[in-house]
Amino acid sequence: MLRGERGEPVRRALELQLEVGKFYGARRFVPVTNVHMMGDIEVMGDSGLDHLCRLAQAGARCDVPITTNARCFDFAYVDRLGQDAGEAAKERQLIGYLRQMNVVTTDTCINYQTVYQPHFGERLAWGDTGTVIWANSVCGARSNFESGPSAMAAAMTGRVPEYGFHLDRHRRGTFVVEVTAELKDYAEWGAMAKLVGESHQSYFAVPVFTGVKRAPTADELKHLGAALASYGSMAMYHMAGVTPEAPTVRAALGGRKPKGRMRITRADIERVFAGYGNPDGSCNFVVFSGPQQSLLEMRRLADLFDGRRVHPGTTVMVTTANGVLSAARALGYAQKLETAGVTILEGVCVYILQNLTRMRAANGWTNMISNSAKIVNTITAHKFNTILRRTHECVEIACTGVFR
């Protein structure tokens, strides 16, 4: 490949992977069977679009199945959201290049709930971070955080350098989190992840949760993982008796002593919620996004919004994947939400929406209220003040216009 017999794009892809492998002292490459990439015009910019154009023109082709993450446009909403038509055109161009290179443009950050369920030990090259922490922790599959160019490289070469979470030694737990609080809402799982992630920020920190009172649902683990990855840059966690590499705390630690222990109590969780200020008292932007909503989350929201109306002047956004939305329509959940005045966006995530900073200013949104601890963290570059609230509290705020 390095001699270029498979073309210039493959040669350059392998060169990139070799340098990254060298940085981490990888000793070999390992084959991958599935790739998930982030690539949208908001994050790539014109330079990234040019890069894709050159790759496509050079005949680059992804041989390993590769899907795409959430993007920055739902094309049906470009005008209504006041997004830039020129950038939307570039996004369409970008999607065209990706498809030309054999990329399956699924536009979802919940590929693990909608497209592909990796098996134990399977080698992957996935990015967004929420997908990686899911694969490593819940499935026992193996992936590092792979950025867009790096994931595309893996799909072209069919391999990744073996470092980080491909190696047993990095998959063992490094510290123990004893959970005494009973967690009742996605936002509470996210609040716990905020506390654990912020205090142990490191890619190689692997928490081992113990004491969790009941079997968590997939969506609860989704919110936990996405927020751990966001606040802590973490790519893996264990939960004793729940995740496959943690039959016990001891097993999850792999015979090593934990570097630390922490406890999460009900008071700790309450303190997280109490910690969000609302300087101007406004609450006209409520978001259910980051990650996209699963079908069961859609159903829950439909139940909560059923028969109610979003408060005049308030915007509520829900984001989900194409397949989920299709099912939610067939089942009537989407109609209930739309009747209540909720905006359902497909294939996007709110914090990466093109033009979000100007959208915020134009609509007079100073606060963003959400049940997702991840988006409460990630959207802050757009100068939002962010507030985490439980799902039913978010719905209550959305329908009454009263902040509490």
Added chain:
Amino acid sequence: MRRDRVHRRIPVSAASVTIRVNRAFGPVVEGEAVVSDEGFSPRYDLDRWSGVITKRGHNLEGVNIRDKVLFFPTAKGGIAAGWAFFDIKAKGIAPKALVFGVTNPVMVQGAVFANLTITEGWSREPRECIRSGDIVRVDPAAKTIRLVTRASRDEG
């Protein structure tokens, strides 16, 4: 030539300040240090059109990262760095180097893709020996960061 000129300005105390790093990639660069107590994500913290750190309450809020040698204890979140460094480099607002205590693969992949100097791990705490405004030289092959010129003392 430039190297000689800079060398003459090194005060005795500065010459001894060298940090060894564990891992490194990229060309040798010299630039103004910006030392942060807080981690970094180009997605969460940075306005990728101006190069200014805009996250409310960030340790470096209001600081422009263009042509700087950035010292961060940790990397935060996000897959986006993979495209973001390439993008800000094309826009002419990239830093000269990213120096991390602990980083994550996305930062490394992104820096390699953009041919931007990046290092991880340090033999001594930068906050104790480098101040924002100092001129430092990052040599990835030698795995060293050296203080070249103290901020005010040497220029003023």
